[in-house]
Amino acid sequence: MKLDLKEFYMLMVRPTVVISTVSPNGVSNAAPFSFCSPVATRPKPLFGFCCEVKHDTWRNIQDNREFVVNLVGEDFGPLMEVMERDFPYEVSEIEECGLTETEARQVKPPRIGEAYAWLECRMTRYVDLSERNVWIMGEVLEAEVKDGAFDEVVDVEKVKPLNHIAGEFFVTEMKFTKFNRA
Amino acid sequence: MKLDLKEFYMLMVRPTVVISTVSPNGVSNAAPFSFCSPVATRPKPLFGFCCEVKHDTWRNIQDNREFVVNLVGEDFGPLMEVMERDFPYEVSEIEECGLTETEARQVKPPRIGEAYAWLECRMTRYVDLSERNVWIMGEVLEAEVKDGAFDEVVDVEKVKPLNHIAGEFFVTEMKFTKFNRA
Numbered sequence: 001m002k003l004d005l006k007e008f009y010m011l012m013v014r015p016t017v018v019i020s021t022v023s024p025n026g027v028s029n030a031a032p033f034s035f036c037s038p039v040a041t042r043p044k045p046l047f048g049f050c051c052e053v054k055h056d057t058w059r060n061i062q063d064n065r066e067f068v069v070n071l072v073g074e075d076f077g078p079l080m081e082v083m084e085r086d087f088p089y090e091v092s093e094i095e096e097c098g099l100t101e102t103e104a105r106q107v108k109p110p111r112i113g114e115a116y117a118w119l120e121c122r123m124t125r126y127v128d129l130s131e132r133n134v135w136i137m138g139e140v141l142e143a144e145v146k147d148g149a150f151d152e153v154v155d156v157e158k159v160k161p162l163n164h165i166a167g168e169f170f171v172t173e174m175k176f177t178k179f180n181r182a
Numbered sequence: 183m184k185l186d187l188k189e190f191y192m193l194m195v196r197p198t199v200v201i202s203t204v205s206p207n208g209v210s211n212a213a214p215f216s217f218c219s220p221v222a223t224r225p226k227p228l229f230g231f232c233c234e235v236k237h238d239t240w241r242n243i244q245d246n247r248e249f250v251v252n253l254v255g256e257d258f259g260p261l262m263e264v265m266e267r268d269f270p271y272e273v274s275e276i277e278e279c280g281l282t283e284t285e286a287r288q289v290k291p292p293r294i295g296e297a298y299a300w301l302e303c304r305m306t307r308y309v310d311l312s313e314r315n316v317w318i319m320g321e322v323l324e325a326e327v328k329d330g331a332f333d334e335v336v337d338v339e340k341v342k343p344l345n346h347i348a349g350e351f352f353v354t355e356m357k358f359t360k361f362n363r364a
Contacts, residue, residue, distance in 0.1 A: 001327050005227045008325035009220035010335040011253050011299045013343055013356065015194045037219035038191035039232050040315045045187045048230075048317070050221050071193050077361035084364035117193045127309060127319075133222045135230070135319075137309075143190035145183050153192040153347040161195055163345075163356075165335040173357040174195065178350045179259035182266035 009035070010166040018070040018083065019049065020094065021060035022109040027090040028101060029056045030070070030112065032083055034164040045140040047121055050133055056089055058134060065123040066107040067138060070115035074160040074172035106141045116159040117145040191217070192348040200252040200265065201231065202276065203242035204291040209272040210283060211238045212252070212294065214265055216346040227322040229303055232315055238271055240316060247305040248289040249320060252297035256342040256354035288323045298341040299327040 003010070014037075020030040036049035047069055051058045061067055079097045087093060094101050100113035104120050111118045121138030129135055149159050160172040185193070196219075202212040218231035229251055233240045243249055261279045269275060276283050282295035286302050293300045303320030311317055331341050342354040 001329055001332060003325040003327060003332070005322055005325055006223045008227050008229070008301055008322045009223060011301075011325070011327060011332075012197045012199075012220065012336070013195075013338055013345060014219060015196065035220045035222070037196060037230070037232075038194065038217045039317055040217070040311050041188045041191060042314060043312050045190050046311065047190070048219070050219075074359065077359065081362045081364050086364075119190055119193075125309070127307070129222050129228065130225050132224060135221055137317075140187055140190045143185040143187055143193070145185060145193060147183055150183060150185070150193075153349070153351045154194070156195055156347070156353060163195055165338070167335070168360045168363055169335045170359045170361055171338060171356045172359050174345075174353040175355040177256065177259065177352045177354050179352055180263045181350055182263050182268075 013163045013165055013171050016072065016162045016164040016170070018072050018076065018112060018115065019057055020068045020070060020109045020112060021057050021066070022064065023060055023090055024063050025090065028092045028094050028110050029060055030083060030093040031055065031057050032080055039137055046124065046137050047119055047140055048135060048137040050129070050135050052132060053134055061123055061136060064108060066109050067121050068104055068107060068109045068111050069119040069121060070112040071117040072115045072162050074162055075114065076162050077170060077172065116149050117154065119143050195345045195347055195353050198254065198344045198346040198352070200254050200258065200294060200297065201239055202250045202252060202291045202294060203239050203248065204246070205242055205272055206245050207272065210274045210276050210292050211242055212265060212275040213237065213239050214262055221319055228306065228319050229301055229322055230317060230319040232317050234314060235316055243305055243318060246290060248291050249303050250286055250289060250291045250293050251301040251303060252294040253299040254297045254344050256344055257296065258344050259352060259354065298331050299336065301325050
């Protein structure tokens, strides 16, 4: 079955991350993204994501280059609707969602306390994709995970990562499988 | 718990895709990747992934810009070990794995018949990340899914997408959940 090309992403199950940034006045912003991926681990660890150019996230990153990637579990599912609302600039989605801001170690944007892990990043470069979108890449300066949520790799059966397919379709229940590697 | 920065990707569950390319002599190549993501849907649908510069995939894409993203299910899990082996250039991993090459509609690299969906892509640009890696972005020219594997979105409970965490840790068993969107 051929798909409308705009729907190609509906074929993949991808991590939903919540990215927090901060305005020049120190007001935090947070928004969910699922067009995102680790980009490299060496020589520098890099994380990348696609952002709309008119989005507050991009406005803040252009100002100070910093962002925190909050890795979130299924408890964030019911918050997606609130977090995506078109609040005015400098209204904090973290506050509107009743979530907790905690201090990051190396960057100004806050971590969201309820996430299961955090990547503190500084933008190293970006690619203008169109008038609409930009692909942002940042160096990972800190990576931290909640105690008890990591044993060789993230414990997905415990943290139930909020992964997205499209629209209202998500995946949170997943089970480990092992396959040999070369 | 702080993580070694090189391990940050072990916090996320990401699609494992198998990318097929073709050499100037018409010999196919295929390799698995999991640092990858949809990059944009409009104005052009774009898919991106990280590739080692010395990899046959990059050698072939530099020659003719074309690649097929084969989206694969858990039946590809036991093949990872073979597909990753360091075969000489112009030994086809598709053949070595006993998989089926089928013709793509718009590009020269073959589709892998046993995948559940295919994205036919042409590279539009790339970003040199380091001496080691390149981030490749391609326009999606065709997106097609096996009959019966898509109903509003991909039927993950049926196709059991091969998602990767790190090393031998994968996820294939997943269940749909719905959350409202703004």
